[in-house]
Amino acid sequence: MSDSVSDCSERRSAVTEAEVEALVRGICFKTGPPRRLGVELEWLVHEPRSPRLPVPPERLEAAYAALRALSLRSALTVEPGGQLELSSAPADSLMECVGSVSADLDAVRTVLRDRGLALHGLGQEPWNEPTRFLHEPRYDAMETCLDRAGPEGRAMMCSSASVQVCLDAGYEEPGPLGHGRRWLLAHQLGAVLVGAFANSPMAGGRLTGWRSTRQSLWAAMDPGRTSSPSLDGDPRTAWARHVLDAPVMCVRAPSGPWEVPEGLTFRAWTRSAAPPGRDDLDYHQTTLFPPVRPRGHLELRMIDAQPGDDGWIVPLAVTAALFDDPEAAETAYRTVKPLAERAGSAPAPCNPLWTAAARSGLADPELREAAVTCFAAAADALPRIGASDGVRKAVAEFTDRYVARGRCPADDLLDRVAGTGRPPHGTEDLLHGKDIRP
Template sequence: MSDSVSDCTEHRSAVTEAEVEALVRGICFKTGPPRYLGVEVEWLVHELRRPRLPVTPERLEAAYAALRDLPLRSALTVEPGGQLELSSLPATSLMECIGTVSADLDAVRAVLREAGLGLSGYGQDPWNPPTRFLHEPRYDAMERCLDRAGPEGRAMMCTSASVQVCLDAGYEEPGPLGHGRRWWMAHQLGAVLVAAFAHSPMAKGQHTGWRSTRQSLWTAMDPGRSNAPDLGTEPRAAWARRVLDAPVMCVRAPSGPWDVPEGLSFRAWTRSDNPPDRTDLDYHLTTLFPPVRPRGHLELRMIDAQPGDDGWIVPLAVTAALFDDAEAAEVAYRTVKPLAERAGSRPAPRNPLWRAAAQHGLDDPELHEAAVICFDAAAEALPRLGATTEVRDAVAEYIDRFVARGRCPADDLLTQLQGRSEDQLRDQAHGRLNGQFHGKDTGS
């Protein structure tokens, strides 16, 4: 979905602390009836003949140059490690969103196939260490900043991929579709989504001990950048406070390397002798990585990239149903409400609930029980959202294969790891759900 912050007119003069708070409150929660839906799908790029081999920068550059000529409706961007991301336009229905992104992905895959390349859906590259493909001042600065907390930042930049679902903030008024409840529920249901769609149990060819290694990266990074704000505070006020108190990643420069200050909050910057302007605020907002990021709409960032060409459709459909169908939203709210006690006062993703989701997936009994109820509610809601039989069947198959059995895609990888060579594992995992959405059976 479009970035609501960048849609605003630029204002070059310095902004005060009070102006920042007012701007963030006005920009980041645009309330009203839920009408639009979007998705951002990230992919790792691999060699078709030898999927475990990293693709050389020269081959990536040539392939990406060819992709620029495609008449896509989605925005196509390249991540620091060479991952590809497709970001949909806001869609007025679930099927419009699926149809647009599916068509764009078909076009992208066709071009990559001619270059001998393909796309893989993993939350974390199971085989290769982080290697940066893009060398620009902003990524140089990001790397320097994130390195202060450890190596996890580089892995997030270069070897991770996700399915990010974008939802309208919701009504101003309270209720199942009110923005206050949707904000709160996104952080509690988010743990269920982490567990149910975990698909990153490996790094550098080894089991990491997490079902979602990608999610574990966020728990190891600077909490000022990756923690959720206080859920006990009104959403606009809580997010404005988080934006002001969050550390400044970098100060941009027209030429040369960007400055990477240490221990400077945006609030402190506004009080300095050289305060930021509106464009600095806009950029600062893009450097914050909480599990739910308000950008006019709500951007849910906790779901791992999924296996298969169409694996991303199931988390999109399930999440849309649980938030945009009033009956399903009420069921989900009642189901995850008891989980809040387990989360305690610590924010996501560092509280016990989120850590259990990332480490154990649906092996966790409470998360398993909640997932069964929520996924069943989503399945019942999909006809009301206009989902086709194909989409409903894909969700039903996912429930039967994973949710009902207390499993997630990461468990398939770990099961396959036993008794198979790494080459066999990597090749099979890539095609595990490949084509299932079109009625093809890839086997086990």
């Protein structure tokens, strides 16, 4: 949601429906050897000693002004509710990505610590109601549009945080690393990733009944904006049709509030008396939030933010191994393919499989079994993709603590709330207002 807005006064000539389809098909799946990897990390920002209290906007603004002065490899942006996002530069390897982002996070944490603030990895703000920090035409329009379908959109904008893994689309040719196979794997493995890394069981100070409240919000929003396209047939064709038939969030203006049309698809806009331009098409695609979004590469958007300073490394490493190592990719695909029958014909994240993942995590037996196999395949592949001993150890510890036991990070917080006395791990300390830095 941090994409920049182009100057509306410089719109190019109008695009036709056929041109839109050709542009989307040519741009959104750039095929070739899968060599690059990236990650986008969203964080909630709290005061460690009083995390239940919202940070005043003035303190956030002062801290973010100091952060903007840093020289980082990653792009640093702020989300509508004041969440902080760090988007890595495309890396040539897993360890290059881990190293550069870790260095940037160290610098960011130092600046925030000097101002009495800290980053916290939770998929959903557990205590405070959604409150907008950014007041810009884009977010005014987004809020108006999403409010029509209910309160979930505002909660997504202002209170959620995630780990988004970015992968090359893959080879043009079929095979374990072919773009068609990777497209299917991203959607079928997605539910397993939701369940394994679910980390948002609270909102508004209450337990919600979901391991991933964040994912439940995505499923409850306008499906034309947040659901996946059809997985039948060619991915390029399916995505191009999805873009054309998706609702237009807003029509930008050079000044003043942006128009928020109701019931207008991009296809209908191209057929109108005042059709959109190429930049309108580019912007429209940034307002679509499916669990897997093709943008030349693939954005996997279904993973909750993780507890601890380095918790984000595990989903990044596991996902990279399962997609970029041919042997692990084949194992993962064969493992999750049977889950498609349970998902049925409904798109993700609105189908029964994704709902079970968000509600139950790996307490769901089928998801647990699939996760055990996939994490084992990832562990075997990590040495082949150059993972360090530290990364391999982190994945092994996560597997032992959660996957092998049918658990996810949300269960730690649930145990603490229930008073079972299990050892704390980041989120429990957060409940008590302690600094969770190691």
